[in-house]
Amino acid sequence: MIRKLLCISIVFSLFIFNGVAQNLPPQKQTQVEQYKEMLIKYQGEGNKSETANYLNKIAYIYWENNNPKNAIDYFNQSIIINQEIGNDNALKTIYLNLGMIYSDLNQFDKAQTNYQKSLQISRNLKKTTDIASCLINLASVQTSLKKYNDAITGLEEAMNLSKELSNEKLLRNCYGKLSENYKYIGNTQKSTEYLELYTTFDKFVQTKEFKQIQEEKDNQINQLHNVTNQIEAEKNITESQLKITVSSLKEFENLSNEQKKQIYTLSLENQLKELRNLENQSQLRNTQIFIFFIIGFAILLGLIAIVSFRAYKHKKKTNFELNARNEEIMEQKEKIAIQNLKITDSITYAKRIQQSSLSSEESLQKHLADSFIFFKPRDIVSGDFYWFFETGRNSPYSKFQKIEIDEEDKFIISAIDCTGHGVPGAFMSMIGYNQLNAIVFRGITQANEILNELHKGIRAALRQYKNDNRDGMDMAICVYNKERNTIDYSGAKNPLIYIKDNKLNMIKGNRYPIGGIQLEENRIFTKHTISIDKKTTFYIFSDGFIDQFGGEFGDKYNIKQFSDLLLSICNENMQKQKSILEETIAKWQGTEYTQIDDMLILGFQISPV
Template identity: 35%
Template sequence: YKAGLFCFEKNLNKKAIIYLKEAATLYGKDKDFKKVMKIYSNIGLIYSNLDEYDKSLLYFKQSLKIRKSIGNETDIASGLLDLAYILSVQQDYKNAILNILKALDMANKNQEPKLVLISYNMLAENYQKAGNMQKAAEYMDKFATYRQHYEKSQSKERVSEERIKSVAEISMKDAENRAKQLELELIRKNKEIAEDTLNRKIKAREDSLVIAEGKIALEQSKYEQAEKDRLLAESKSKAEKAQQRLIYAVGIAVITIILLVAFLLILNIRRRKRHNRQLQETNDEIEKQKRNIELKNNELTDAFNKIEEQNNDINASINYAVNIQSSMLPSQDSLQKLIPESFILFKPRDKVSGDFYWFKDTIVNPGKADQHKKIFVSAIDCTGHGIPGAFLSMLSYNLLDNIIEQKKVFKPGEILDELHDGVRKSLRQNESRNRDGMDMAICSYNPDNNILEFSGAKNPMIYIKDNKLHRVKGSIKPIGGILYDKNETLSFSTTTVEIDSPTTVYIFSDGYADQIGEQTGRKLMTRFFRNLLGDIHNKPLNEQRDILDMFLKKWQGNIEQVDDIVVIGFKLFPQ
């Protein structure tokens, strides 16, 4: 348990969770449920710091369950506030408020002023986030009033305690001061007597010491003079010997220097001759390399000219591919003719794109009693990008047209099944090593009966109705590509949504969420992208497209675009 708390203090969160879970198991075996309760609360707090709110909620609930079994209402109120905090982070304000109200009732009942203050503050915040400003203001007033009352009561208790303490301290200090004054006076008298006695003794000794010191000084002066005379004689003798040694040393040094200079001159002459010979050889080698470099430069110039010519041919081919893809894809304005409230944000990473959009309207069962119109909209993300992705996009586009127009398949899940088989057959993936494929989301809308149908190959659909965001996941199976045994017989399912009120729908590839930001160096991530769609869904669709485009540019900064991007949004109204 202590090891877990130590790791938590050092921000080693994952290790802390492992130690705390082991501690909870041991305390559980000993039936020490109060310790288990505290450990579960600490684990919930660590998971909330890691933004893993579902796991945090689970452990706070387990801690609350133990608190309720123990029956201490103060602990139960604290557990309810922990749970309400996580619910508030998950934007479940209704349940968060219910838990806080229960905690407030228990705090008032048990006279826990700190818990009452926390409850009032959390109620004000949650009502504000839920949009109920009247309730938020009411509880904020209660919070301010209660805090003022609580601080006054605490202040009165402290003042009373300080007054009692100050009277006692003053009496004690007076007594102590009087005792210290008497003690200091006694010490001063004793010191004066001792100093007088000591001065008399010192005076007597000083008289005798002066005579003795005079004698000693005379003898010392005689000894020092004799010592000086001896040292002077020794110094003269040493100086004479040193001078003789110096003369010998200088003579030897001069002879050595002359011999050394002569040797260095001979050595330098030989070195110069050798250096000049090497320099000539180096110049010859440089001249040879210069001729080789000129030949290489000529070869490189020819190669560069050929590469430039090939590059021009490739660019011409790519530009032609751009024209082909542009002519194949319908204009974005065409979607607004089918669904007036709609937009398409299409941003290829290169000149041609592996992501593309597809939409079509058709009459189902023409001439029959159940004749009705269907509008199909799809966002497709092919394997790779650039030229390879563009080839696959053209193949898929034609297969989709054929499935609707020739095979008369109109249910989104069945359309994906047919497209999956078509891609695998067209690329002979059962026979070859080709594993290209795509992820996609497709919607069909019947305006006659207000029914929207969806199916996805790994990609989801998001729709917002009555200001509530819904996410419909796609199948784990892609279109084409690698097949796994567990997915061999898996068919794509179709999800139905009734359009009984204005509904905004979004389908997209993963390029927007995967874009890396210049400031953070990290991906935008799907959760942030969902929140962004939730924030702008009430705005006009054309304005939404501009907001998404401007936000992406600001997020991306000077970082290169990492993938093709397609985002489709449209708003449906019940007919």
């Protein structure tokens, strides 16, 4: 039944678009009509593979002759059939073609959708070159849609894949588009760097292509010279033979009949002698061949015996060496296993040290009753960490702090994302944790001043004034003043989200991180103050949750989707919110996508005192 319906739909499409096809050139029109006849034939036979093939052929003709509407229709029909037969390679190519057509029509949203489908199939097929090409095409559309950051993310992945493939053309395209997108977001330094790389690779690729074209031309010229010389040589031989033949004929005509008879008789006698000589030579040759065959056979048997004996000795020696090598490999394997176990034990111990330095969720709830900590490291140890501190005259640490006489009681809470993850990130987290404690112990409790001092401390600790080390951290920090009912916020790249009266507000942090390269003379962070006149829910977080790949098309979760999720759950109790976040990200990842970064979200709810 389904086959009949599909056949009817194809025939109907052929009838509908028959009039549209009249604007094709006569030769192409004839070709389309032939393909349509083959299409109906294979559809009637139930040959889905050939049906899809001829739908694609018709689509290509329309596309090449500036008829995109018909091309899109035939490609879409081919998609249905290829999905039924599971032809992923064909689907990947068709979605890519549709992306190009919609891009040419300036329908960039549809182009983006089709490029994403082609990219997902390429990822499933693990075709690295196709993945890189799809990412570049997708980035071009995202640039047109002004999604510059998404374009940069895809281009950086394409750049890394192109480097693995040593593909200069793909690298050149990546550098050019990265320069363009960094220019749009105002990062002149990055734009200039990638423009220089693009210029270098463009010259290299053009030079390489020119050499290839020149070599092809030289080869063609050489082939033409060879053919010309061969024809000339054959011509000379033919002319020489023709002259000899003509000369012989003239001489023969001048002879008398008697002379002709004598010549003929002598010719016959000579031919007879030649035949006898040939017969004798043939017999002699046969005898020699037989003798040579016997000798050769004997030599061959001797060689086979020698080779077999040597092969046996070599095999015996090789087996002995292999056994010794296998024993050595097993010993090395055991040593490596022991070393891995020791390393894992060391990292696990480091995890206990890191966990002991991080306060528990229960400790946070002593200060902020309605709160949660969502903390999910990617590896055993984490580059993300959270930090909170009570300061003021009533603080248990007041005797260690330099506190002014009128210092008010405050509670400071922060979510920090260090460069990297795993062991390197964990080292950075310990440096940051100790620096934060030291800053507050010096009596610095203003949100922006803490970030200013932390930036200086990280650069000094890593000696970034003297080297090109770029490690650092992104973070958001909040200072809660109970007496004034205010929250002071400062951020290094990471934002603060707060929800009041079911309305979501986002305050973005400064665009530069803690630590790393500093081009400006002084790095000053901004302080924002939020008054708490009614119940308000606050969220600070790292980028691990929003950058996680997953879903149907392998996209990032993204900040928009994350904000919508927080708004939808803000009225739940804090532990319920934490459970929803855990379930959401697990469902988003599924079993296909692994965690790519550490995840950290701190949520707390405050009502006016």
